[in-house]
Amino acid sequence: MSTAFQPDAPGLDRGAASDDRAVLVASDVTMRFGGLTAVDSVNFQVNRGEIMGLIGPNGAGKTTFFNCLTGLYQPTSGRVMLNGKLLPPKPRKVVMAGMARTFQNIRLFGNMTALENVMVGRYCRTSAGPFTSIIRGPKFRREEAATRQRAQELLDFVGLGTTTDSLARNLPYGDQRRLEIARALATDPQLLLLDEPTAGMNPQETRQAEELIFKIRDLGLAIVVIEHDMRFIFTLCDRVLCLVQGRTLIEGTPAEVQSDPRVIEAYIGTGPEDAADLEKELEA
Amino acid sequence: MSRPVLVSAAAQERHGGHGRLAALVGAVVLVLSGLLPWAYSFEALDGMTLPVNPSPLQVMGMVLGLLVILGLLGPRLLPARRGRLTVGWLRAARAAGLGAFVFMLLIVISIAAELGGLVNVEYGGWVALVGALLAFAGTRLVAPGPQSTLYAARTRAWLELLAIVVVMAAALVGIAYALDNDDAGLFVSFLAFAGALLATLSGLGVMAWLSAIAQRRRQVLILAAFVVAFLFPFTQDGSDANMSIATQVIIFAAAALGLNIVVGLAGLLDLGYIAFLGAGAFTAAVLSRSAFATLDWHPPFIVVVLISGLVSATLGLVIGTPTLRVSGDYLAIVTLAFGEIFRITMINLDGEAGPNLTRGSNGIPAIPDLTLGSFSFGRPHELLGIPLGRFSNYYFLLLVVIALIILVFSRLNDSRIGRGWVAIREDEKAAEAMGVNVFGLKLFAFAGGAFLAGVAGAVKAHQDVSVTPDQYVFLQSGFLLAAIVLGGMGTVLGVLVGATLLILLPEKLRFVAEYRLLLFGLTLIVMMRFRPEGLIASKRRQLEFHEDDEELAGRIDDQIQPSAALKGATA
């Protein structure tokens, strides 16, 4: 991967982090909707080069917490700091501050080509305004060429180098997921949030997704993954946070979380046979 | 949305052979019938009474017959082979067959209407109609065959440039012919012929090839188009009648292009756009040297144009800032409401209900012609020995204005901003989540479109000589929108075609003047049902309007791929 890909590009405001490696710090985040407490005092920290997993049964407040992390919701109390600064309240500012995300149900720009989709991701890092675009001076040409080149590099990086001019809606499902990741990477994030990236994937595609995420991690990004595929989470993640009913059940390494009976109980139930089945599956 | 199917595929398999035979016979009959008289009297259409001396319309009929024959025999003459590009012969034949039938129907009806009765259609005309009917019915029984892949052809540069020149010349000839005649029947029949010709070429794959060339040789094409446009007044032989229509078309097209930025590019439904045009026109009127102008300040025209643009743009900012945050559906109604507010305000600023700025419903008449230095636009003058009247002068000015607008439009379209707009159209929330400045881009489109409307309005004020509030009512917004929607959203050519048709058709078809609006409403309904992307649609728009059409998506994907290989650095 060329040096053009710079998550540490100058101009990105890193701010002063409390821990020099911490990218995202959520402190005591609580989210209340009227009388319902969806998220209750959750603490969460992601460091550079780390892959964090976020698991929990449905209805556990995962999505709500995730939305607090992405700036879609304002926490009722507690705060989220990105690179040492308070998370901006608007999705666009969040992206510009260095956090990018993918969507659970893929939201690509279907009638644009793969390359164009990724080029849209470069919007917030480029600056050609209306006058520049109309007059087309050298600055414009340089920026367009750079955008195009960078988009192509990202497509190559995620393994979609040959699909440059294919319409996004015509791509196979697995490729669409990768395209979404490429598009998110185009915004030069330091933190990448992946919302159920392997939903609907077969084992081979899942493995490819694993490799891709490791590659991204190796570039120095921090990554947060929400998933239901336990094997995927435990192979991939450095640390895992398990949310149940809005509260942190356990946070730790995959091994710690995996062997905690409360986790199994939260997902499956309290029957001993079920627990044994799940353990067997996890060990496989 | 599915297209209606006349003949099932099974029937086509069984009767294909019979169909081909019947169509061939019909086409030959049609061609031969051109040598027979079609009408009883010379007054009908363009004089189709002489045997062995076909009038232009009869020649057109013969051409359509020849096209059917060509389409049906093509697969024999140039058989499909592996490695060779496919030509859509049969599709072309089918299009020509349908076109021929519609054409002949219109001819027969026109003759009857103009001479008072079907009895005035001579035997030749009936023979031609029967031939066309056979050709049509026969080609319906022929399966369409494979899609053409001519768009992938790699042709020599000189051939491509020649093609552009030929197309431009044909367009010029066609437009001059269409404009020259006052006969409504002739005009409609000619339109049918032109449509049939284009559909046939499209079936063959020539249109796709031309469109690919247009992509590659865009600079040449635009230059050629402007040369043709520039030459047009010189073909009028000093007459200013058509130039008046031409200037109306250009102003309308300029306003429509501005609206196209708002609706076509950014996807914002603005139903009050006419207010921006009106604001520009009133500003120019108020600042003009008319005896009725209400302000005593008369800056030079260039300044007036800029001020008009800025006034409209400011209005756009004022309207856009609160309303662009609301959902698209509401935006339509709100902009409509603003259009009404504008209209009522203009009427009320008559000194009684409000300060006298616009003289109320009387408006500001007697706006003098523009002067640049010592040159007055109102005075006819001579160039290269050919006299050019008042409207020709405005025509050239408007060419410059619309050239600038087209430049702005296409450059914005093909830039970071254009991509942002497409993303917003596709999925606004996702675009926001990817860092696109959704609100900013929407506001820019809105105010930018308003600016262009203001500029166009300023010229319109001088050309129309008077400005009144009832020229700028909602119906005009409807027409502008229709030009875009019917012509083809998101493409410059489409909007130009739409604007031309909308101004030209009422002019040439005076006999339906009563039913003008009725037909207009009906056209909107029918177009949205069967071809919502417009006549000349950009590929992307076709995709957007036919979300469920997998085949279309696949086809367009293939079409994009070859041209990618030819894409160099951004122009």
Added chain:
Amino acid sequence: MTDVLQQLVNGLSLGALYALIAVGYTVVYGIVQLINFAHGEIFMVGAFGSLTVWLVLGRSSGSTSLWLLPLMLIGGVIASVGVALLTERLAYRPLRHAPRLAPLITAIGVSIFLQEFVRLFYGSIPGFPNARSALPYPQIDFVTGPALDLGGVVVQRAALFTLVALAVCAVILYVFVNRTRLGRAMQATSQDPDTSRLMGINVDRIIMVAFALGAALAAVAGLAWGLRYTNVDFRIGFIAGLKAFTAAVLGGIGNINGAVLGGLVLGVVEVLATSYIPGTFGGSAWKDVWAFVLLILVLVFRPQGLLGARVVDRA
């Protein structure tokens, strides 16, 4: 004091007209997310429908007997519902899954078509007057005539009729939506059409019911309009429709109670603006402007309207 009351009564009766039309907008939008641009014309068709009944039955005798009223009402309802169902079936249904722009343009086309159709062809029915200019509307006994004086407040009979009509329709509407199967099916469809379909609800039929319902109420409004303004014209649909949509948004789009409330509020605001805004921007010349300014303010500061919108976000 009586002056304010007077204005209030005037405003409410005007607002009742808006309310009746607004319900049609809101119900259709709630189910298919379509702003039925042509709904104003449906109202106009309803007015012409009731006029037609009188032309057939009453004109020759010059009668304005009260017994004609229910017949006129039926005539108006048949006309408006018929046209509404036709447009739904032919123009809107094929476009149900098309991008928003297509049905909106179609609606504009339908609106223009209907206006022109009435203008051009109403007079061609033998014996009918030409509709190119306003046609006088019969002033039916008892519901029109000398105004009533209620404690110093002058109330036009037609205005009273409008208010009563709204009240009756509101009750019928409430019962229909909340107490009948069809009404509940409508509510379900507007919340989640796919699931409703799975529950066995014929969504296409429900949509037709929604259109018919709106059209019927618009016909009542048409009748009331004719009685109040003493004439009908092919153009009345445009401004009335725009104002009615304002009312629907004001009350909360998709919310039937909202539409009624919004209509009444809008009527009052319009009348108050006419009488009480001092200086240059008051008076009847500017009243429409104020109504639209209200629309814009609502959309900017409270887009969900007074009572809250009832539309599921389909994004």
